[in-house]
Amino acid sequence: MCTSVIxxxxxxxxxxxxxxxxxxxxxxxxxxxxxxxxxxxxPNLEHHYAIIGMSIVRDDYPLYFDGVNExxxxxxxxxxxxxxxxxxxxxGKDNIASFELVPYILAAASSVAEAxxxxxxxxxxxxxxxxxxxxxxxxx
Numbered sequence: 505m506c507t508s509v510i511x512x513x514x515x516x517x518x519x520x521x522x523x524x525x526x527x528x529x530x531x532x533x534x535x536x537x538x539x540x541x542x543x544x545x546x547p548n549l550e551h552h553y554a555i556i557g558m559s560i561v562r563d564d565y566p567l568y569f570d571g572v573n574e575x576x577x578x579x580x581x582x583x584x585x586x587x588x589x590x591x592x593x594x595x596g597k598d599n600i601a602s603f604e605l606v607p608y609i610l611a612a613a614s615s616v617a618e619a620x621x622x623x624x625x626x627x628x629x630x631x632x633x634x635x636x637x638x639x640x641x642x643x644x
Contacts, residue, residue, distance in 0.1 A: 508570075508580050518578045520570055522558060533559035533566045537574065541607055544631050545599035552611035567633060568606035575614040581606055590630035597627035 508520035522530065535541070537554040542565070557571020570580035581602070593599045600608050605628065613619035 508582060518572070518580075520580045520582070522569060529560050530558050530569065531560070533557060533561060533568070535566055535607065535611075541611055543604050543608065544601050545593055545629060546604075546608070549608075549611055553614065555607060555610045557606070557610075562633065565633070566607065567603050568610075571606055571610050573610040573613070577610060577613050577615065577619060579606055579609055579619075590628050593629050593631075594627045598622070598625045599627050599629040599631075601629055601631035601633070603633045 507523065508518070511517040511519075524530075533556070535555040538551050541549040541552060543549070553573040553575055555566075555568070555571045555573050558569045559566040559571070560569075561567070568581070570578070572578035588602070590602060605626075608626075609619050609622055613622055
């Protein structure tokens, strides 16, 4: 189980632990500004903010555990087996796989207000990265 903390003292501070019993090959990963991001059910995103965070990279795709973008917006995917729930792909919604949510938000949002707007039409779709990589994640 992972934990995150947000602290405010004039500025905002965000941190989290990556409480894993095994090494998954996680490392600090930078997605440069405007490097094409591919999504399973959404159009590719070619123009976006730079992202830095903890990730594993599989098939040249960053599977971010957490990150922050160049505008200071940060978020984390925390592993809570059990309460996480995903939905079937829904027409008319922005269908985002759970492993795509961190880069989707951080690539496009320059503020919490913009992140909320992106999430207002989001559907966290029940799409795994692969049969070998499945994760039950909650987000903060």
